[in-house]
Amino acid sequence: MPFDKTTATLLGKSIPQPDSLEKAVGETLFSDDIRLPGMLWGLALRSPFANARIRRLDVSKAKALPGVRAVLTARDIPGVNRRGNMPGNRDDQPVLVEDRTRAVGDPIALVAADSSETAKEAISAITVDYEQLAPVEDPLVSLEPDAPLVDEEGNVIGDLGYTRGDTEKGFSMASAIVEETYRTQFAEHAYLEPEAGVAWTDPGDVLHIRCGTQWVENFRHIARILGVSHNHVRIESPLVGGGFGGKIFMTIEPLLALLAKATGRPVRMALTREESILSSTKRHPYILRYKMGADADGRLTALLADLVGDVGAYSDASPVIAWYSIGFLGGHYRCKNVQVHSRFVLTNNPSGTAMRGVGSAQITFALEGTMDSLAEKLGMDPFEFRKRNHLSKGESLSTGQPLKNAVFFSETWEAADKALDRALLRNSEEIPKLSPKVLRARGHASNMTGYGRRHGHLSQAQVSVQFDGSAVVSVGVADIGSGQRLGCQQVAAEVLGLPMDKVTLSTSDSQLNPIAGMTAGSRTFLNAAGPVQRAAEPIAKALKEAAASLLEARIDDIILADGKAFVKGSPSVNVPHAQLVPAAAAAGTSLTQLGTLKIEEDLYPGEETAHNAGWLDYTFGGMAVEVAVDPQTGQVMLLGLGISHDVGTAVNPQIVVGQCEGGVVQGMGLALTEDCCVKRGKAEAHDFSTYLIPTSLDIPSIEVAILESGEGEGPFGARGIGEPPHNITPAAIASAVSRAIGVRVTSLPITPEMVLTALRTGEWPH
Amino acid sequence: MKTLSVQFKVNGEEVQAEMPTHITLLQALRELGYTEVKNGCEKGDCGSCTVLLDGLPVNSCLVLAVQATGREVTTVRGIGSLDNLHPLQKNFIEHGAIQCGFCTPGMLLSAKALLDENPSPTRKEIREQISGNLCRCTGYVKIVDAIMETTSEGSKAGKRRPRARKC
Ligand code: FES
Ligand code: FES
Numbered sequence: 001m002p003f004d005k006t007t008a009t010l011l012g013k014s015i016p017q018p019d020s021l022e023k024a025v026g027e028t029l030f031s032d033d034i035r036l037p038g039m040l041w042g043l044a045l046r047s048p049f050a051n052a053r054i055r056r057l058d059v060s061k062a063k064a065l066p067g068v069r070a071v072l073t074a075r076d077i078p079g080v081n082r083r084g085n086m087p088g089n090r091d092d093q094p095v096l097v098e099d100r101t102r103a104v105g106d107p108i109a110l111v112a113a114d115s116s117e118t119a120k121e122a123i124s125a126i127t128v129d130y131e132q133l134a135p136v137e138d139p140l141v142s143l144e145p146d147a148p149l150v151d152e153e154g155n156v157i158g159d160l161g162y163t164r165g166d167t168e169k170g171f172s173m174a175s176a177i178v179e180e181t182y183r184t185q186f187a188e189h190a191y192l193e194p195e196a197g198v199a200w201t202d203p204g205d206v207l208h209i210r211c212g213t214q215w216v217e218n219f220r221h222i223a224r225i226l227g228v229s230h231n232h233v234r235i236e237s238p239l240v241g242g243g244f245g246g247k248i249f250m251t252i253e254p255l256l257a258l259l260a261k262a263t264g265r266p267v268r269m270a271l272t273r274e275e276s277i278l279s280s281t282k283r284h285p286y287i288l289r290y291k292m293g294a295d296a297d298g299r300l301t302a303l304l305a306d307l308v309g310d311v312g313a314y315s316d317a318s319p320v321i322a323w324y325s326i327g328f329l330g331g332h333y334r335c336k337n338v339q340v341h342s343r344f345v346l347t348n349n350p351s352g353t354a355m356r357g358v359g360s361a362q363i364t365f366a367l368e369g370t371m372d373s374l375a376e377k378l379g380m381d382p383f384e385f386r387k388r389n390h391l392s393k394g395e396s397l398s399t400g401q402p403l404k405n406a407v408f409f410s411e412t413w414e415a416a417d418k419a420l421d422r423a424l425l426r427n428s429e430e431i432p433k434l435s436p437k438v439l440r441a442r443g444h445a446s447n448m449t450g451y452g453r454r455h456g457h458l459s460q461a462q463v464s465v466q467f468d469g470s471a472v473v474s475v476g477v478a479d480i481g482s483g484q485r486l487g488c489q490q491v492a493a494e495v496l497g498l499p500m501d502k503v504t505l506s507t508s509d510s511q512l513n514p515i516a517g518m519t520a521g522s523r524t525f526l527n528a529a530g531p532v533q534r535a536a537e538p539i540a541k542a543l544k545e546a547a548a549s550l551l552e553a554r555i556d557d558i559i560l561a562d563g564k565a566f567v568k569g570s571p572s573v574n575v576p577h578a579q580l581v582p583a584a585a586a587a588g589t590s591l592t593q594l595g596t597l598k599i600e601e602d603l604y605p606g607e608e609t610a611h612n613a614g615w616l617d618y619t620f621g622g623m624a625v626e627v628a629v630d631p632q633t634g635q636v637m638l639l640g641l642g643i644s645h646d647v648g649t650a651v652n653p654q655i656v657v658g659q660c661e662g663g664v665v666q667g668m669g670l671a672l673t674e675d676c677c678v679k680r681g682k683a684e685a686h687d688f689s690t691y692l693i694p695t696s697l698d699i700p701s702i703e704v705a706i707l708e709s710g711e712g713e714g715p716f717g718a719r720g721i722g723e724p725p726h727n728i729t730p731a732a733i734a735s736a737v738s739r740a741i742g743v744r745v746t747s748l749p750i751t752p753e754m755v756l757t758a759l760r761t762g763e764w765p766h
Numbered sequence: 767m768k769t770l771s772v773q774f775k776v777n778g779e780e781v782q783a784e785m786p787t788h789i790t791l792l793q794a795l796r797e798l799g800y801t802e803v804k805n806g807c808e809k810g811d812c813g814s815c816t817v818l819l820d821g822l823p824v825n826s827c828l829v830l831a832v833q834a835t836g837r838e839v840t841t842v843r844g845i846g847s848l849d850n851l852h853p854l855q856k857n858f859i860e861h862g863a864i865q866c867g868f869c870t871p872g873m874l875l876s877a878k879a880l881l882d883e884n885p886s887p888t889r890k891e892i893r894e895q896i897s898g899n900l901c902r903c904t905g906y907v908k909i910v911d912a913i914m915e916t917t918s919e920g921s922k923a924g925k926r927r928p929r930a931r932k933c
Contacts, residue, residue, distance in 0.1 A: 016859050023867030024855040026802025026842040030868065033801035117767070192806050192814055192868040192902050241804075241868030242902050273807040481866025481903050654862040658908060662865065665905030688811035688900060696893040696906040 005649075007568070009561045010494040011716055014654030017486045018505065019239055019479070030241050031212040032196035036266035039198065040069055040112040042259045043119040043269070044252075045126050046279060047101035047108055050135035050313070050348035050681020051150075054099050054128060059109055062125040067118040070262040071126070072110040074098045077258065079227030084220075085249040086317045092151050093314035093351075095225055095254045101130075102150060102348055103313035104682040105279035112259040112267050135348035135681040139287065139310040142345045150313065150346035157315045158322035161341035164330075164398050170302025170337030174293025176377040182290070182366035183747040183766065184730075186310075186676035186683065187283035187669075189355055190693050193241020195280070196270035199256035206511075207233050209256055212240035214248040214478050215518035216510040221250060222257045233257070237508040243480035244666070245354035246280055248520050249316060274686050282676055282683075284321065284344075284352030285310045286362035290370040298380050298388045300335040303398070307342040307363075312351035313681075318344045321352070324359030324450065327613030330398030331367045332407075332448040332620070333389040338398040348681040354520055356666060357727025360449055365748065368445040368731040373744055382735075383413060386446060401614045405719075406709035408646040412622035413446055419642025419703035420624035427640050427701040438628040440639070443736025446622050447728040450615025451522035451720025452599055452713055460514035461531035463492055464592040465539055467585070469563055469577025470502040473535075476513035477528040482662075482722055483655040484519055487529040490652060491715045495536035496543070497560025498577065514594060522619065522720025525651070526713055527597060533715045535595030542589035543580045550575050550583065617712060619719040621645030623664075623732035625700070629740040631759055634752030636672060636737055638700035643728070648712025648719035660704040660725040667729020668700075669693045675749050774834040776800060777844030785831050791817070791824075794831035795841065802842050802871050806900070813899030816872035817841050823879040825898070842871035845878055853916045854878055861912040865903035873899045877913045886917050 005011060022028045059071045074081050074096040083093045097108045109126050113119035136142045142155045149155060171177055197211025209222065219233040226233065240247060252269050259267040271279070291304040307325060311318040322344045329340040357364075375385035390409040396402045420442070424431065434440075461475035473492045479485040485505050493503045506513060516528040540560055547565030548555040557568045566574035585591055599616050625641045643660050650656045673692040677684040685691035712719035734745040743758040747766060757765045772794065773782045785794055792815045795803045806814030808827045815826040818840035826839075846852030854877050857863070864870050873896060880887055880895040887895070892913045893906070901909060 014862070016862060017864065020859045020862075020864040020867065021848060021851075023864050023870050024842075024851065024859050024874070025846055025848055026871050027848065028867055029801065030804075032805070190902050192812065192866065192900060193804075194806065240866060242866045244902070270805075273809070273811075481868075483865075658862045658865060658904060661905035661907040662903050663905070666902065687809060688807055689809075693900060693902060694905075695897045695900060696910065697897045699893075699906050702905065702907055 005716065007559050008494055010490055010500070011651055012653065014652055015486065015490060015500055017483055018489055019485060028239055030193055031210070031238055032270045034198060034210065036198060036200060039266040039268050040114060040263055041116045041119040042256060042267045043111045043123050044107040044255055045109040045123050047097065047104060047106040049101055049130055049132055050104045051133040052101045052130040053133065054097065054101070054108070055131050056129040057108065058127045062111060062122040065118065065122050065125060067114040068111060068122045069114070069265065070112040070259060071122060072096065072258055072262055073108070076262065077225060078261070079225045083250060083254060084224060086320055089315040089317070089319050090151065090153060090157060093316065095258070103350060107255060110255055110259055112263050137347060137349065137681060139308050139345040139347055142347050143308065143343065150348060155346045156343055157311055157346060158319050158342065158344035160322055160326050162399065163339045165337035167302045167304050167337045167339045171293045173295060173301045175296040176374060177291065177293040178370055178373040178377055179291040180370050180373060180744065180746055182288040182369060184286045184362040184365065185748055186285050186350060186678050187355060187674050188277055188676055188691050189244040189246030189280070190691065191242030191244060191246060194271045194273055194276040195251040197252060197256055198266055198268045199260035200266035201260060201264065205232060207257055207260060208236060209253050210236045210238060211253050211256060212247060213237045213253065214240065214243045214480055214520055216476050216478060216508055217515055217517070218250045218253060219510045222254060225254050226257055226261055234511040237478040240478055240480040243519065244356045245358060245520060248354055248518050251280065273688065277683055277686050277691065281316060281351045281353035282312070283355035288362065288366040290366055292370050292374050294374055294378060298378050298385045300333055300389050302337040303330065303335045304339045305329040309342065309344040310349055310352060311344045311346050312349040313346065314351045316351045317353045321354060321359045323612045325363060327399055327450060327615065328360045328363045328448070332391055332397070334391050334395065335398060349678050350676065350683060356663065357449065357723040358521060361670065361727035361730060364445065364447045364727050365731045365734060369734055369744060369746065372735050372738065382444060390446070399613050403618070405617055405711035406646060408620055408707055408709055409446060411707055412620060412644040412646055413444065415644035415705035415707060416622040416624040416642040417444070419644060419705040420626060420640050423640030423642055423701040423703040424626060431639060434628055438630055439740040440626065440628050441736050441739035442624060442626045443732055443739055444622065444624050445728050445731035445735055447724060447731065448618045448620055449522065449720070449724040449727055450618050452526045452616030453521060453523065459516040459527040459531050459597045461488065461516055461528060461535050461595050462514050462592060463532060463535035463539060463595065465496065465581050467578070467581050469498070469581055471496055471498060472504050472506060473532055474506040474513045475516050475528050475532060476508065476510060477516040477524055478508040478519045480519050482659060483652065484524045484528060486652065486655065487525045488532045491529040491533050492536045495533055495540050497540065497565070498563050502563060522722040522724065525715065525718055526720060529715050530597040531595035533595065534597060535593040538593050539591070542584040542587070543577065546580045546583035546587065547575050617719065619645055619647065619721060619724045621724050621728055623728045625732045625736045627733065627736040627740055629737060629755060634755035636750055636755065638668065638733070640701045642703045642705065643725055644705035644707055645721060645724050646707040646709045646719065647721045648714065649708055649710055649717040650706050651716055651718050653706060656706055656721050657704045659721045661702055663723065663725030664702055664729050665694050665699055667726045668698065668733065670748060671730035671733040672749050770832055772831045772835055774837050774839055776839045777841060787832065789831045790827050791829040791831045791834050792826040795826060795839070800841050804868055804871055806868065813872045813876065814869055816875045816899060818875055818879060821879070821882065823876050840875065842874050845874065854913065857912040857915045861908045861915065863904060863908040863912040869899055869901040873901065873909060881916060889914060
């Protein structure tokens, strides 16, 4: 029975998150908020060097200190000394360094002690004799044939690409050609909650790890490291204090696991902010060369994209992210002659990983910049130029993948532009105060973001109804604050016709909950709430059957809402769920159902090369922003920003708007201030006074315009919205700044120094 | 390790403990079980650890525990509870100003300090007040909305019912 939107009671309602009440009063126990009896303190000794051989490692003094319960090195790892992280990578990252460090922050030894002071003392008592080697800092150097090997298997971990048509011919037909190289920076996820957690072993010899993560399925990697079977490791993620991609793959979990196993006692670890930034993964810097040509009518004739991604020291998630990027490099524009090439290269820099807008934020910035330049060269309005080239529903991406659902290109562009007008109006008090010397301009961008990787395994969820009509949802997905649990709850309540408070949640426990994959890639509403919907539907059907017989009506006329069943149009004659559930049980219906979602491989014929690059569906959007650039200081001020995305169906508008606002502000950081400043493999920006994320004083007036085509693959036709608002922002801001200063911005972040140099020289500095 | 006896009030309750002299108020509070005070950086950059000290907001990571001797500390639990929410807490929830919630305790206390001082601040003043409280999730918009909402409502509510708790 397809879901009837017209009788929905919770769909489209801005219901607050179920956990916000506890969060508001300080009751939520985050990763570092529990203490267990006999708990030890864990600490890691980390490499200060990006590339060094360890000649000698002596832990004897540390071991001899009173109060020290364990000192572990690579030799003490009972299983396999590899983090694993992402299936399909090189499996090149040790948990503890064996004889060579490849990155600053690589853990070399672990200590568990009675107190944090003793643990610190033990760490300082460890002596390491390093032979420092020159780090490979530049991916372009790393690509050279005689470059020192970062990894024995070679420095290039992904060399992918595809060709459609004939780009040479395409360029020969062009009346305007633009070729530009764009660069982006190492960016830090900067979740407010640093990595922390506790691990302990229960009497059944199951190791528990309570540590905020975006992926409870990491228990498999832990089991391999410990040399135990999968059922002996259980990951329970508390509510996570922010993730943004940085907590998908294991952070401190393997360290906690080793220490808890070795000591037989509960162990707690909590990273300082500095250790967090020093040791955590980052957004990959990209070097992107785009060459695009168009004919005199403004139709694209050729597109050439060449990407070099800085993987950092370990392959981690890079092989997959390389594929994501391949999917976006060809853009969302119509072009017959396309050549796309991408190489992901190891260096001794911090490891790159997923970060909000994975593999697409950097590309959107470069692609949209090149589109703007080409429009300018053609003397065309950027919107008009894009309109001629933007793909529509039913057409195919250059990878060959058909776009099955709505493509709201003009709609989102125009809505964003109007939203910007409203934003400026709201800011109308501030604008007249600007000096007449400032350079003001409006910029735009359009974007496409994938959601629902097609190669995910099964995602499952369980829904049970109780005799009193209430329900429990169980799903192994982590909540990182953007409404993952709420989405599952709201969908279950809608389908079962229950008020929100009659649906409770059990989530993010790798042994108790059916597994639903990682909280990442704008996938969770589709991949977690989707299975919840599938689990709830047969129960709803059984309840309707019970109601139909009690009310002597046709099942199709039965409505479930607010904990009652009634015949459409006459809600006063009703039967409560408390009566329906026992009746359904008596009729032999299982009150517990498992819902399964599998995204089919769905190969598009003849396009195997690019096949891995595709997502189930895409979210399209537009952004408009107005900036004021101070020509004296180079400072960029955002006067207003309008954003619009087609979210398919806005199941919870407040969540959608929250994702837009939060994503925009993060994107602003990426555009203007955030840079890890990696030198000799080390993030020089090591805290929040050097790594600058936006504060409340930096934000512009933001207006969000939600569009709903109704065509999405998530429950009730929703599309993913976690990442799209973020990855379009740097592109739109760069577009506005480029216009204001008359120089194309080709690198991030757009610092005042860069702006001043560009104003002085007429070129964007690299 | 040198220790000192520290004594202060947290949310109206007397607290006394023997603590190392160098321990910060943040560390002390967390060790005493007030884990609602969050640690995001331990150096005054993020505001997650904000508490009210005699009604004024401080980064508790920058205050030594001994400096709080004889004073009143208010954490987020001191301004409201599950069944008796402070209007700011209620508005944060209703406006969707809480995503991951890690910044929330500190943010609420900074906001409360502002409203105690100035019951009808402008959006600009609100943004200035919370500029030391970083939030990575919300983009601040809904936080400012929620505080703004409390300004008009707060004065009305203040007349209607006595303050829930002295803090
Ligand atoms: S923890 Fe005190 S300001 Fe960050
Ligand atoms: S809600 Fe996550 S940091 Fe503010």
